[in-house]
Amino acid sequence: MIGQKANDVQSSYDRLAEEYARRIYNELRDKPTDCLLLERFAASVRDAGVVCDLGCGPGQVARFLQGCGLQVCGVDLSLGMIEQARELNPGIEFSLGDMRALKVADNTWAGIAAFYAIVNLPRDDVVRALREMMRVLRPGGRLLLSFHIGEDDSHVEENLWGCDVSLATTFFRTSTIAGYLRSAGFEIEETVERDPYAPEIEYQSRRAYIFARKPAGTTKS
Numbered sequence: 001m002i003g004q005k006a007n008d009v010q011s012s013y014d015r016l017a018e019e020y021a022r023r024i025y026n027e028l029r030d031k032p033t034d035c036l037l038l039e040r041f042a043a044s045v046r047d048a049g050v051v052c053d054l055g056c057g058p059g060q061v062a063r064f065l066q067g068c069g070l071q072v073c074g075v076d077l078s079l080g081m082i083e084q085a086r087e088l089n090p091g092i093e094f095s096l097g098d099m100r101a102l103k104v105a106d107n108t109w110a111g112i113a114a115f116y117a118i119v120n121l122p123r124d125d126v127v128r129a130l131r132e133m134m135r136v137l138r139p140g141g142r143l144l145l146s147f148h149i150g151e152d153d154s155h156v157e158e159n160l161w162g163c164d165v166s167l168a169t170t171f172f173r174t175s176t177i178a179g180y181l182r183s184a185g186f187e188i189e190e191t192v193e194r195d196p197y198a199p200e201i202e203y204q205s206r207r208a209y210i211f212a213r214k215p216a217g218t219t220k221s
Contacts, residue, residue, distance in 0.1 A: 009120050010077050012165035013057075017080030019161045021058035025088060028064055030201045033194050034115075034146075035064065037209050041113060041144040042068035044211075049110035049138060054099055055117025059085035062092050065113060075102070099129045104136045111142040118177075119147055119169045126177075130184035140216040143186065147172050149193060149206040174208045186212040 013020070028035055042065055045051050049071070053062035056074030058081060066072045066089075074089075075097040076082050085094040097103060099117060112133050118126050133143055150171020160167065178188055189211040196204045 009167065010079075012167050013076075013078035014080035015165055016160060016163050017058070017078060017084050019163060020081070021084040021088065023161065025058045025060050025084075027202070028060055031197060033192075034209075037144065037192060038064055038113065039068060041065075041111065041142060041211070042070055044142045045111035046070060048141075050108070051111040051113065052109050052136075054112050054114040054133070056085055056094060057081050059089040059092060059094060061113050061115050062094075063089050066092060070111075075099070099132060100125050102132050102136055106135055107138045108136050109141060110138055111144075112137060113144045115144075115146045116148070118145070119171075120167060121170070123152075123170060127180050127183055130180055130186070134185045134214055134218075137214040139214060139218055141214045143181075143212040143214075144209065145177070145181070145212065146207060146209045147177060148203075149174060149208050152176055171205065172208075174210075177208070177210060181210065181212050185214070185218060187215055188212050 038061065046069060051065060051070045051072050053059065053065065053072060053074040056062055056076045059074050062072045062074040072092055074085055074092060074094040077098055079096060082094045082096055118129060121129060137143065148169065148171045152173055154168045154170045174191055174193065178191065181188055192209040194207050196202055196206065
């Protein structure tokens with residue numbers, strides 16, 4: 001998302017929130033690979049502490065992780081999304097937050113699942129957000145990051161699902177994000193790529209998932 005301000009993204013998702021939740025909240029039931037990867041992530045952080053669904057939207061990933069036995073919270077930039085998440089997921093704590101400047105103490109979370117959380121960030125802010133993730137993770141904490149694979153460029157979506165919004169979504173080479181993660185201090189454990197599911201399930205882009213870890217001896221970013 002080149003040149004688009006955070007408040008523009010926030011207001012766009014506020015307007016999209018209800019329709020987004022209607023379309024996306026149950027998406028994981030049709031995405032077996034995503035579920036398998038989330039289960040693996042959950043196994044890596046079970047009993048280690050609180051795990052955050054960062055950029056949580058209506059909270060479908062938080063709900064899934066809670067079902068895997070994790071203590072979960074969710075953070076999103078959009079109040080509309082937070083309201084949807086709270087309504088759909090009673091018992092999970094959701095709060096407003098900007099992943100580039102989280103109001104969370106150092107070394108707080110055992111893990112972060114950031115499913116497509118970076119795709120609306122300006123490119124220059126991606127490393128900033130990843131450094132924040134590094135800061136708030138406990139030493140040895142895990143990150144599962146997903147994004148659309150492309151040629152490091154942005155695509156603008158207008159009037160998405162009939163809603164009056166204009167959102168730029170950035171696609172990344174897997175090697176680009178891997179480099180950003182290393183620059184932020186993460187150790188990369190594994191990278192997984194997959195082809196898109198059917199058009200009625202999701203947008204037709206290849207997807208990447210990176211398992212990364214904050215080094216055990218690191219207490220700050």
